[in-house]
Amino acid sequence: MPAAPSRRMLLAALAAPAVARAQPAWPTQSISLVIPFAPGGPTDAVARLMAESLGRDLGQNVVVENAAGGGGTIGALRVAQARPDGHTLLLHNIGMATAPALYRRLPYDPVADFECIGLITPVPMVWVARPDFPAREFAGAIAHIRRHREGVNLAHAGLGSGSQLCGTLLQAQLHAPMTAIVFRGTGPIYPELLANRVDLVCDQTTGAIPQIAGGKVHALAVASAQRLPQLPDVPTAAEAGLPGFEVTIWHGLYAPKGTPPAIIARANQALRASLADPRVVRRLGELGASPEPMERVTPAAHRAYLVSEIARWRPLLQAAGEYAD
Ligand code: MLT
Numbered sequence: 001m002p003a004a005p006s007r008r009m010l011l012a013a014l015a016a017p018a019v020a021r022a023q024p025a026w027p028t029q030s031i032s033l034v035i036p037f038a039p040g041g042p043t044d045a046v047a048r049l050m051a052e053s054l055g056r057d058l059g060q061n062v063v064v065e066n067a068a069g070g071g072g073t074i075g076a077l078r079v080a081q082a083r084p085d086g087h088t089l090l091l092h093n094i095g096m097a098t099a100p101a102l103y104r105r106l107p108y109d110p111v112a113d114f115e116c117i118g119l120i121t122p123v124p125m126v127w128v129a130r131p132d133f134p135a136r137e138f139a140g141a142i143a144h145i146r147r148h149r150e151g152v153n154l155a156h157a158g159l160g161s162g163s164q165l166c167g168t169l170l171q172a173q174l175h176a177p178m179t180a181i182v183f184r185g186t187g188p189i190y191p192e193l194l195a196n197r198v199d200l201v202c203d204q205t206t207g208a209i210p211q212i213a214g215g216k217v218h219a220l221a222v223a224s225a226q227r228l229p230q231l232p233d234v235p236t237a238a239e240a241g242l243p244g245f246e247v248t249i250w251h252g253l254y255a256p257k258g259t260p261p262a263i264i265a266r267a268n269q270a271l272r273a274s275l276a277d278p279r280v281v282r283r284l285g286e287l288g289a290s291p292e293p294m295e296r297v298t299p300a301a302h303r304a305y306l307v308s309e310i311a312r313w314r315p316l317l318q319a320a321g322e323y324a325d
Contacts, residue, residue: 024086024262030061032088036075036095037157038068040187042207042287046121046251047091049283053274058266068184071158073099073106080108084258086267090114093204094249097309099160101317110310115264116302117253118271119292121284123204124224125166125247126234128217130193133200138221138240141200145176154178155189155198159322162249163189165313166202166223168320169247193217204249205230205288223247230288250292250309252302264299272297 031054035047044066051062067075072095082088096110108114127138135141145152154171156163163186171177178200183189186203190211193201202223203211209230212219219234223246227236237245253271255264274280275291284290295301 024260024266026086026263026266027058027060029087030063031055031058031086032065033062034065034067034075034079034088034090036067036069036072036090036092037161038183038185038187039066040190040207041157041185042123042162042187042204042249043091043093043251044185044187045206045287046123046284046289049280050091050120050253050271050274053277053280054270057270057273066185069158071095071099071102071160071164073103073108073160076110077107079254079256080113082256084115084256084260086255086259086263088256089117089267090254091120091251092254093251094162094165094309094313095160096252096254097306098165098313098317100310101314102159102322111303111307113257114254115257115259116299116306117255117264117267118297118299119302119305120251120253120271120275120297121289121291123206123249123251123287123289124222124228125162125202125249126205126208126212126222126228126231126288127166127170127200127202127220127237128193128208128212129200129220130196130198131216131218132196133218135220136218138235138237138242141220142174142241145170145174145178149176150179152178153181153197153199155181155183155186155192155201157185157189158182161186162204162247163202165249165317166247168317168322169245170202170242172316172320173242173245190217202247206284209287228288230286250305252306268297268299 037043055062079090154167192198221237221240
């Protein structure tokens, strides 16, 4: 006669379906990874690196889609309105936190309309000038901006972008407005810089380092506390006379609100695996960036940081007084 099942076996049998349910049947098709800026820029560089690694972990293609424009708000809205089945994700930068202060009618709520999956990478910024810009040093560039004000063209990727934030902070610190020339991302700015049609951009190193390495555009200063090993000859803004001028752009991975928790958990697992992938770590390093520490690569840490960043930037950006409807 077979032995009666023990209490432990019964409990294990009861628990089994729950374990099976915890592994979602996802992804069942390729994933669209929306980035809200143009190809060839820093967000694109991070997204393509992550897409390859996430795809390997998830066993499906992760396809980068550039939904550029509106300083990142067009792509973000697209994901906010997407079906919450985990097959449309958003990789966005600090713009998720700055846009609420800058758009009077932002058509989505960065906190309420998205599920946070995890933070990805902090990226320092660097000021880059056109080849024939009259100043070769950042101190000279500051003097030139103070003297010529609106006569200097500042290129950026739209209200809410990292490049716009960095530019706003410099103009506020110098009390010198420049003339903004707006692009759909910082990637498309480089041909204009190279042709000497715009003067300056403050870009993330993930976009700027390959351009600086090309030797045609000129790096003036890094907006970080220390010089970067990847750009050892480029001074910090502090060294060049602007103490405390530090701007770091961060990136996060999002899904539309209502995406099932099991999918968010699996996506987070894949994100953590990607950020531990030596190929990803090495390439981010070459581009002046690094993966976020693992304790920040969680939905809860990401959400808390997003909320704190919205609160941090709102008063500063509202004081600067640039708005879009
Ligand atoms: C881009 O990818 O073009 C940038 O992230 C835009 C920006 O935020 O400056």
